Amino acid sequence: MSNKITLLLLTVFFSLSVFASVSKAEKEVLIKLNQATNGSKWTNKWDISLPMDKWYGVKVVDDKVVSINLKNNNLTGRIPVEITTLVNLRELNLSTNLLNGEIPLNIGNLKTLEIFDLSFNKLTGFIPASICTLPNLKVLLLDRNILSGELPQQIGKLSMLENLSLYENSFQGTLPVSFYELKSLKLLSLYTNRFTGKLSPSIGNLVLLENLNLFDNDFKGQVPVELEKLTHLKKMNISYNLFSGLVSNKLSLLDKLNMTMRNEAGNVVSLPVIKG
Structure with missing residues (x-):
C-alpha cells in the first residue's frame, strides 16, 4: 500500500x-x-x-x-x-x-494556430x-507591410483558411495551382501588389467566396466566366489589372469599378460588356 x-x-x-x-x-x-x-x-x-x-x-x-x-x-x-x-x-x-x-x-x-495577424507593420x-503546414489556420492577415516574393507553392494545403488578406505589399508572380484548392475561403484581398499571369478558371472552385479584391495588380487574359458560379460572391473588385476581352453584364455590375482596366501602354480602358 x-x-x-x-x-x-x-x-x-x-x-x-x-x-x-x-x-x-x-x-x-x-x-x-x-x-x-x-x-x-x-x-x-x-x-x-x-x-x-x-x-x-x-x-x-x-x-x-x-x-x-x-x-x-x-x-x-x-x-x-x-x-x-x-x-x-x-x-x-x-x-x-x-x-x-x-x-x-x-x-x-x-x-x-487559427488566427495569424501581422498586418500594418x-x-x-x-x-x-x-x-502551409498549419492545419487549423483560418485567418491569415499580412496586409500593409513591405513583403515580397511569390506565394508558397503549397498554400492550397491551408484547407481551413477562410480569410486571406495580403493587400498593399510587393508580392509578385502567378497564383500557385494549389491556390485554387482553398475551398473554405470567404474573403480574399490581394489588391495593390504585382501579381501576374492569368486567373485560372479553377477560381470557380472557391465556392464559399464572398469578397474578392484583386484591384491594382498585373493579372491578364480573359476574366474567367467561372466567377459567375460563385453564388455567395457579394463584393468584387478586379479592376486596374491587364484583363482583356469580353465580360458578361453580370460580372461587370458586380465589379466595383465596372471592369476598368489598364492596357499594356498603361492607359485606362473599359472592357466591352456582353449585354443580356
Missing part, C-alpha cells in the same frame, strides 16, 4: 514539475518577445511580477499560452524566433505596430513555406 502511495506522490510531483517547467519555458519566451520589441515603450506594458494570465493581451489555459494579442501596442523591433516554440498558440496578433524584419521561418511549428522578406 505504501508503495502505491509513494508511486502516486511521485506521479503527482512529476506532473506538477512538467507543468511548472512548461510554464517557465513559455514565460521566458514571452519575456524575450517583450525585450525584442522594446517592451518599456509599449502602450500597455507587462508587469512580469504578476502571473502570466494577468499580462496584457495574453491568454493562458491550463498553464499554456493560447493567445497573444498585442495589436496597436507600439511594438518595435523584430519578432523573436523563439515565439515559434509556443506550440499551444491559437491566436497571434501583432498587427498595427512598427515591427520590422522577417516572419520567423519556423512559424509552421505552431500547429494549433513594416515587415520585409517573404511568406515562409512552413506556413
